[in-house]
Amino acid sequence: MALVGNIRDFGLSDFLYLIDRGDKSGTLQLSHLREKVLLCFAQGKLLFAAQCPADQQGELLVQLGLINALQLEQARQQLRAQPQGATLTWVIISRGFASSDQLQHALQQHTEQIVYNLFSWPEGEFRFEQNQPPPPDAPTLPRALSVDRLIIEGVRRIDEWGEIRNRIPSSDLVVRLVALPDQPLPKLQLSAEEWRVMARINGSYTLAEIARKNQRSEFDICRIVYGFLTTGLVEVGGKRTADDQSAIPVELPRIKRALVDRIINRLKSI
Amino acid sequence: MHQKSARGDAVQTVKMVVSGAVNAGKTQFIKAISEIEVVSTERRATDATRQVKEATTVAMDFGRIAIADDLVLHLFGTPGQKRFDFMWEILxxxxxxxxxxxxxxxxxxxxxTNRIIDYFISQRDIAYVIAANKQDRPNAWSPDELRLALRQPSHVKVLPCVASRRESVKQVLLELLYIIQERSEL
Structure with a gap:
């Protein structure tokens, strides 16, 4: 029998706790406004998460750059010939298209992002079908995730997100280095990961795009940028305009001579 | 890359990258010309770089020169250690x-140094110069000797440089800009 309810009444962390402590297997469907999420569990551990219907299938692995379309097709063909219980992930690893660690790393980030986002839902219908396995083509995690760790981190992020969202209301906003600061910048000690984010900040990429390019969650990127904001190093702008869209540096920029002349003249005067 | 200047005009930023091996003088180079306090990460090195200097740049440096109210030049220094090579592509x-x-x-x-040059120029048609730093030292190889040692063709500018001196850094930047100027659109 399905367990049905609303996370407004029975909180997400409570429900996940129930799955964890009950070593339950099955599929949890959640919906809020237009969003639909699918979580699949095996013996109390999270095996798979999907934003429906976009990443329920193997195409997600192509989107994440783990395999190419041809490899996906070959893996699917082999999967159809396998006995029941074989997974797409297992086939991909056994064929050597991607290693277990590569799949785990990318799918875990993807899965965690989906789960952590659920914690921001104020309400949402849920339906848990016990013993319902993931879809046959689902890119499941090679090693299932412990749910209690996800609960702890998810709850922590609710608090932190609240602070971050006061200054970064959306991940669709463009972030840029402050061109002409009013105050001298403080001396900063940045980690390699922070530099990695900073190097992507160009006034054209949105926070979500920086997250994708750095293969980190939006929360991770927003948290780092929040730190930059407090130092006055960067500022968050609006959503990208058509003008900014054209300014995304794909390769070397085409530059006008007049602009180079201005830089030369300025440098000469220093 | 646009934001608004004090007058409300769009502010354009342009980027130059300063690269080189460990202890080549990248931090000093950017410090000498930047109009802001250079944002840099100086930490105790944990690998072979410790033999070179006690604290070395583990990530990169960032400096800035305001060209005008609506135009800013950013200078990014790349990390010296191989383990930070991933940054090069981003930068x-x-x-x-x-x-x-x-x-x-x-x-x-x-x-x-050759490995760094090869990496950057093999990926893209890029305007670049080589700055032969520490030319004030008695045992410094001359730019001509360096050109031969680095196997650089004659059209590549190998420039004398003392990264601690603003005037010297300025000249290097200007020489690079002259190359960019030639390649720019009218």
Missing amino acids: AEGMLGLIVLVDSTRPETFRE
């Missing part, structure tokens, strides 16, 4: 030009 995105600094007194770094 190279949309860069206007590249300065490769080489410590003229340490021939043991020339091979690494």
Whole structure:
């Protein structure tokens, strides 16, 4: 029998706790406004998460750059010939298209992002079908995730997100280095990961795009940028305009001579 | 890359990258010309770089020169250690030009300098110059000797440089800009 309810009444962390402590297997469907999420569990551990219907299938692995379309097709063909219980992930690893660690790393980030986002839902219908396995083509995690760790981190992020969202209301906003600061910048000690984010900040990429390019969650990127904001190093702008869209540096920029002349003249005067 | 200046005009930023082996002088180079306090990460080195200097740049440096109210030049220094090579590709995105600094007194770094040059120019048609740093030292190789040692063709500018002197840094940047100027659109 399905367990049905609303996370407004029975909180997400409570429900996940129930799955964890009950070593339950099955599929949890959640919906809020237009969003639909699918979580699949095996013996109390999270095996798979999907934003429906976009990443329920193997195409997600192509989107994440783990395999190419041809490899996906070959893996699917082999999967159809396998006995029941074989997974797409297992086939991909056994064929050597991607290693277990590569799949785990990318799918875990993807899965965690989906789960952590659920914690921001104020309400949402849920339906848990016990013993319902993931879809046959689902890119499941090679090693299932412990749910209690996800609960702890998810709850922590609710608090932190609240602070971050006061200054970064959306991940669709463009972030840029402050061109002409009013105050001298403080001396900063940045980690390699922070530099990695900073190097992507160009006034054209949105926070979500920086997250994708750095293969980190939006929360991770927003948290780092929040730190930059407090130092006055960067500022968050609006959503990208058509003008900014054209300014995304794909390769070397085409530059006008007049602009180079201005830089030369300025440098000469220093 | 646009934001608003004080007058409400769009502010354009352009980027130059300063690269080179460990201890080539990248931090000093950017410090000498930047109009802001250079944002840099100086930490105790944990690998072979400790033999070179006690604290070395583990990530990169960032400096800035305001060209006008609506135009800003950013200078990014790349990390010296191999384990930070992943940064190069990110930094190279949309860069206007590249300065490769080489410590003229340490021939043991020339091979690494070549690796850096090869990486950047093999990926893209890039405007670059080589700055032969520490030319004020008695044992410095001359720019001509360095050109031969680095196997650079005659059209590549190998410029004398002392990264601690603003005027010297300025000249290197100007020489790079002259190359960019020639390649720019009217």
